[in-house]
Amino acid sequence: VETFNHLLTANPGYNPKNLLTMQIALPESSYHAPAQISAYYDRVLAALDGLSGVRSAGASADLGTGGRFYVEGRPDPSSGDERPRALAVSAHYFETMEFPMRHGRGISPQDGPDAPRVVVLSETLARHYWPGYPQTEDPVGRRVKVSNAESGWLTVIGVSGDVKNWFTGQPSPLAYLPSAQTPSPVMTVLL
DSSP states (O other), rough: OOOHHHHHHHHSSSSSSTTTTTEEOOOOOOOOHHHHHHHHHHHHHHHTTTSTOOOOEEEEEEEEEEEEEEETSSOOOOOSSSEEEEEOOOOTTTHHOOOOOOEEOOOTOOOOSSSSOOOEEEEHHHHOOOOTTTTTTOOOTTTEEEGGGTTTOOOEEEEEEEOOTTTTTOOOOOOEEEESSOOOEEEEEOO
């Protein structure tokens, strides 16, 4: 009981107070093109953001765990290297979740499908691959590849605070990609 109570009261790394979440799964028969998926979620988030009492609206989709993480100009990852979970997130996701940005910037509306491919890394992931971060090494501006996201080379634009795994209480290595660049028909909408 004490362990379960600790899990419920531990700081997850974001502010869950007044946060409402819901999952939407678009039918693939109607929404098969990436542009259709992005346009739908853009409309939903704009409508929700305009509701009375809503301070911010965002969305996220889990793209999976276990892919390899490559840093341009470095040897391929070894079996002991961090394997981040990749998330596709909308603009305003970090503001909605009240994640602190440690360095650089978060995903913005300008990170659309025709914009340069970008990524935000969690602090744990940044420190693993740039051990001197933030004093002597800076991941912002570097190029990485997250193999489970199948997105090609991505330019790091920011480092966010960590999210803690609810069960272990340890920070999770995460890579956040713009949902407009990696649309998913199944997303969790956050208010």
